[in-house]
Amino acid sequence: MYTALQKIGIRFNAIYLPEAIAFPSKEMTPVSANFIKNIRRLGYVVKEDLLHQLNELPEHTLQAIYEAFAEVLQVKNNWAPLVSNWDKSTEEKGSRLGTFFQFTSGTLLDCGHSIPDKTFPLNSYNGCPFCGMPFILSNEILTGQGSKKKELSLWTNTHVQELYSNLLQSKTALDATQVDTLKTLLQIFDLPAVTITMKETQMLVTDTLVENGKAAIASTLMSSPVDIMRYLWYKHTGFLQIIAPSVLIKRHAKNQRHMLPVLNQSAAMAILSRESLKLKYNRSTSKMIATWLNNLPMSAEAAAELMHPKRGMWVRFIRALRLPEYSHKPGMGPLARLLDVFYNEKYTVYAAQLEQSRLKFDLDKTFALLKQRPGLFARSLFANMVWFGHEITLAQFKEIEGQIPARLLITLASYATNYFDADNDRIVKPLGGTDKLIKANKYLALYDQEQLQLMADEVTNCCLDMLTVRFTKAQNGNKTVFIDPSLYTMPLPVGDRATSVQDLPAALMGTRFPVEGDTVRLFMQWGVGLPQQHLDMDLSCQIIYDDTKQFCSYFQLDAIGAKHSGDIRSIPNKTGTAEYIELDLAQLQKANARYVAFTCNAYSNGAITPNLVLGWMNSQHKMKVNARTGVAYDPSCVQHRVRVTQNLNKGLLFGVLNVAAREIIWLEMAFDGQTTMSLDLQGLERMIAKLNAKISIGTLLDLKVRAQNLVPTNDPNLADESYTAQWAMDTAKVTQLLID
Numbered sequence: 001m002y003t004a005l006q007k008i009g010i011r012f013n014a015i016y017l018p019e020a021i022a023f024p025s026k027e028m029t030p031v032s033a034n035f036i037k038n039i040r041r042l043g044y045v046v047k048e049d050l051l052h053q054l055n056e057l058p059e060h061t062l063q064a065i066y067e068a069f070a071e072v073l074q075v076k077n078n079w080a081p082l083v084s085n086w087d088k089s090t091e092e093k094g095s096r097l098g099t100f101f102q103f104t105s106g107t108l109l110d111c112g113h114s115i116p117d118k119t120f121p122l123n124s125y126n127g128c129p130f131c132g133m134p135f136i137l138s139n140e141i142l143t144g145q146g147s148k149k150k151e152l153s154l155w156t157n158t159h160v161q162e163l164y165s166n167l168l169q170s171k172t173a174l175d176a177t178q179v180d181t182l183k184t185l186l187q188i189f190d191l192p193a194v195t196i197t198m199k200e201t202q203m204l205v206t207d208t209l210v211e212n213g214k215a216a217i218a219s220t221l222m223s224s225p226v227d228i229m230r231y232l233w234y235k236h237t238g239f240l241q242i243i244a245p246s247v248l249i250k251r252h253a254k255n256q257r258h259m260l261p262v263l264n265q266s267a268a269m270a271i272l273s274r275e276s277l278k279l280k281y282n283r284s285t286s287k288m289i290a291t292w293l294n295n296l297p298m299s300a301e302a303a304a305e306l307m308h309p310k311r312g313m314w315v316r317f318i319r320a321l322r323l324p325e326y327s328h329k330p331g332m333g334p335l336a337r338l339l340d341v342f343y344n345e346k347y348t349v350y351a352a353q354l355e356q357s358r359l360k361f362d363l364d365k366t367f368a369l370l371k372q373r374p375g376l377f378a379r380s381l382f383a384n385m386v387w388f389g390h391e392i393t394l395a396q397f398k399e400i401e402g403q404i405p406a407r408l409l410i411t412l413a414s415y416a417t418n419y420f421d422a423d424n425d426r427i428v429k430p431l432g433g434t435d436k437l438i439k440a441n442k443y444l445a446l447y448d449q450e451q452l453q454l455m456a457d458e459v460t461n462c463c464l465d466m467l468t469v470r471f472t473k474a475q476n477g478n479k480t481v482f483i484d485p486s487l488y489t490m491p492l493p494v495g496d497r498a499t500s501v502q503d504l505p506a507a508l509m510g511t512r513f514p515v516e517g518d519t520v521r522l523f524m525q526w527g528v529g530l531p532q533q534h535l536d537m538d539l540s541c542q543i544i545y546d547d548t549k550q551f552c553s554y555f556q557l558d559a560i561g562a563k564h565s566g567d568i569r570s571i572p573n574k575t576g577t578a579e580y581i582e583l584d585l586a587q588l589q590k591a592n593a594r595y596v597a598f599t600c601n602a603y604s605n606g607a608i609t610p611n612l613v614l615g616w617m618n619s620q621h622k623m624k625v626n627a628r629t630g631v632a633y634d635p636s637c638v639q640h641r642v643r644v645t646q647n648l649n650k651g652l653l654f655g656v657l658n659v660a661a662r663e664i665i666w667l668e669m670a671f672d673g674q675t676t677m678s679l680d681l682q683g684l685e686r687m688i689a690k691l692n693a694k695i696s697i698g699t700l701l702d703l704k705v706r707a708q709n710l711v712p713t714n715d716p717n718l719a720d721e722s723y724t725a726q727w728a729m730d731t732a733k734v735t736q737l738l739i740d
Contacts, residue, residue: 004184005160006068011177012163012729013505014155015046015065017053024052035062041143042069043150043636050154072503073635074613077528078575080138082566084630085124086557087582110135111570125566126630132536132569134577138629146636147516147620150505153726160185161192163730167201168194171735172407174201175497176645177506178732179240196221197740200240203231215288222292225307225314232289232317236279242310243432248648249273251432255607255650259674265605279320290326294335304342308349314342363388367396374403381412381459382419386443390455394462401466406738410494413463414694420444420456427669427686432648434670437683464703470739471707478720481701481710486725488698491691493731494738498668500614500642500654505729507666510691513639515585515662516620522581522598523633526612527571536569536603537612539579540676543588544595552581553676554603561587562596565630569603580632588659597684598655599676600644607647614654615641616664640666651678656688667691697728700737 002016009016028036032054036046046054054062070076106116111133115122120129127134167174167182168191174182182201186208196202202221209218222228226242233242253270281289296303307314318324318339327336341347350369357365370377370384377384377397385393397404418424422444425437444452491510498509507513524539540553541562552559554567565580583596598616602608617623617637625632642654653669669687671679701723705712716722728734 001188002064003068004188006065007072007503008160008163008181008184009155010069010072011181011503011506012153012155012159013044013150013726014153014159015050015054016155016160017057018157020154020156021053021056025055026052027055029055031059031062032057035066038066039069039152040149041636042073042075043144043146043638044069044152045149046152047154050152053154073638074525074528074576075141075635076139077525078134078137078139078572079141079525079578079631079633080126080134080136080629081578081580081632082127082129082132082134082568082630083124084126084136084628085625086565086580086630087563087625087632127568129566132567134568134570134572136629137572137575138626138631139575140626140629140631142624142626142631142634144636145619145621145623145634146638149636161189163732164189165192165194166730166732166736168192168196168205169736170198170201170732171405171738171740172494173198173240173497174732175493175506176499177502179204180501180645199227199230202227203234203240206231207235210288215291219292219295223297225293225296225303228289228292229307229310229313229317236277239432241431242313245274245277245313247430247432248277251648252607254672255602255648256605257674258605263605279316281321286321286323287326289321290323290332290335293323293338294332296334296338300334300337300341301347303338304345304347305350307342308347309351358384358387361388363392371396371400374400375405375408378404378408378412382416383441385455385459386441386447390458394458398462398466401469404466406467406470406740407494407735409463409466410492410695410700410738413460414492414494415690416456416459418690418693420452420459422447422449422452424689425682425686427683427690429670434649434672435683435687437680437686467700467739468703468707471704474708474739476708476710478708479711480713480719481705481721482713482716482719482723483698483701483705484716484724484728485698487701487723487728488696490697490728491694492697492700493734494694496667496691496694498642499646499649499670500644500652500668502640502642504638504641506731507640508731509667510694511666513618513664513666515657515664516618517622518585519618519623520583520585520596520657520664521617521623521632521637522583522615523578523617524580524600524612524614525576525578525633526609528576528611529574530571530576530609532573533571534569534604535571535609536567537579537609538567538601538603538675539564539581539614540599540601541581541583542597542599542676542679542681543593544597544681545591545593549681551676555675560591561585561593565632578631578633582632583657585659585662593659595659595684596657597653597676597679597681598657599651599653599679601651601673601675601678603674608644608649608652610645610647612644613641614644614652615639616655618664639664642668650674651676653679653684653687656684665691697723697734697737704737 005016106114108114109128111128111131113128113130126136164185182204206218206221230242234240249270252273253266256265256269258264327339354369422440424440427435428438429435489512491508493508496509526537538554543550550559552562552564557564561584563582568577571577600614618639619637649670651671651673656665713719716724
């Protein structure tokens with residue numbers, strides 16, 4: 001438990017201690033001094049109050065804290081790349097094709113491959129240049145080169161409980177990091193008495209309650225059959241969203257495709273994936289679900305109508321759970337009624353009614369139906385404005401403004417400009433799919449540019465006015481406020497949630513990181529804990545110019561302003577392996593490069609391997625490379641890092657360097673394909689435009705300041721309300737600004 005909470009604390013630049021000592025010693029002990037020295041080498045310093053607390057801790061406790069940092073930062077893993085002096089030219093005079101032939105003269109390596117003379121400079125390699133098998137491993141890392149230290153604060157049980165409550169009460173769906181954190185806290189602490197509004201969060205809580213034998217309490221969180229299906233699907237697949245079985249089968253099969261037909265395993269994987277999705281439940285689970293459905297607080301007709309969109313899945317669930325059998329038991333009358341209504345389709349489909357009235361251009365009926373489901377009205381607002389006209393649609397929308405979740409108002413205000421652009425292809429991510437470009441609504445062509453701009457402005461102003469009204473109505477006795485300038489470049493945590501875990505301080509999608517020096521070093525580490533095997537993950541980048549592009553990848557180790565550390569295709573036993581790319585901003589600027597896109601692909605069959613770590617380093621100081629091993633990882637220089645946990649992505653874009661602005665935009669964009677060449681650059685541009693359009697935390701706070709007549713101040717310690725970068729780390733807490 002202590003180690004788990006310590007790792008969570010690291011995500012907030014903090015050291016976890018259950019309780020603070022009231023009157024700690026201010027005299028530094030040799031043990032605490034040594035700890036401070038070691039933690040500083042990893043890129044951290046501590047605040048004064050935390051330092052005093054550390055002075056009171058015994059050596060074994062400080063050692064446990066350091067071990068938690070070492071594990072999170074992966075300082076004991078193998079960070080040796082394939083080429084030892086990769087920061088210089090490898091001077092390869094041959095190609096891998098030459099090593100297909102077993103020459104009588106040449107060097108026979110441990111892997112069994114014979115490398116012909118005068119092809120590869122083997123003294124520069126830590127492994128085989130043909131098969132990518134590393135022979136020389138190293139858990140030595142570089143330390144202390146970082147120019148910007150991260151300041152650690154004290155984190156006690158009070159902070160943990162506050163985080164716990166914030167996560168449960170989050171007004172937006174949790175990202176992968178928050179889900180991982182909440183799962184840990186649910187296993188350690190009792191459930192606090194708070195209101196949980198997000199359905200996906202309810203599933204995590206439900207799962208914990210069921211595991212602890214509290215199914216009756218969990219049933220109170222089940223308000224509709226959709227909630228029950230979401231729980232069952234989460235338990236079966238691990239996904240908190242209901243991704244259709246056909247989508248999962250296609251994704252798994254597609255990830256098994258290969259450039260070489262002989263290695264294509266997509267057909268076999270489709271069969272395996274279909275088999276793995278078959279449903280089978282024991283009696284206790286069947287009885288629990290039957291009881292939940294029997295106790296739903298709605299009519300059978302209303303429940304069956306909600307089941308209709310996933311009718312095919314429900315038929316399979318009903319059979320696997322033996323629900324017809326349980327419906328005949330005493331006290332199961334509502335369940336029997338539900339099954340009768342569902343199977344005989346004795347219900348009216350809301351979506352069909354809505355589409356019918358919409359196609360008939362029946363304004364009264366259409367808007368009456370939309371007002372019954374405010375969330376759907378908000379999600380379809382843009383399309384209805386184009387179809388019925390913006391004036392009448394917005395007038396009807398304003399009538400239910402108090403029922404619209406604030407997160408949807410933020411989303412509408414953020415994306416209106418992009419939507420009402422007839423020439424703009426939009427980037428979207430279908431449920432369970434990869435990011436795709438879709439054409440603009442074809443009916444936008446019926447309007448001229450001035451009309452479209454008016455629509456976008458009216459939506460934005462309407463949504464921001466609604467938010468302002470909510471701030472005005474909220475009681476607030478405070479007078480002064482401090483807003484950190486960095487919050488104006490930090491997007492609100494609404495939409496575009498990350499699917500990878502951030503074990504270091506989390507950042508929101510679209511966050512911009514300034515480049516401190518002239519070098520950016522990408523890194524990738526994978527295979528920790530896995531046995532020796534062929535597992536080929538590729539770290540690559542695309543250098544984008546106005547009229548062309550270059551690659552730095554396994555097939556081109558050197559490019560203008562970029563160098564690759566070599567292509568490892570087989571991992572050593574348990575310790576993992578690493579690849580790097582070094583980017584030289586001076587060379588890139590001289591060559592007039594616009595962007596550099598950071599990508600990772602699974603060249604091997606399947607998706608990106610779980611627990612693969614991606615990120616980049618940056619420092620004002622020159623970052624070294626170990627001349628003997630080629631190790632270039634220094635945790636003190638890490639600017640951002642993510643850990644892949646999702647098993648659907650074949651390719652992942654994880655950052656974009658804006659060369660002229662000297663800043664890196666962190667984002668996630670999933671794409672198909674074994675290599676970086678599969679990345680759609682037009683999709684990348686649309687993704688950046690989408691993130692740029694998002695409303696920032698600072699902008700929302702400005703609405704609050706004006707609505708509540710707060711006076712801005714430059715001193716966070718004197719302000720009644722202080723919104724700092726540290727405050728924004730808890731993104732679930734940030735969502736409490738969204739008043740519903």
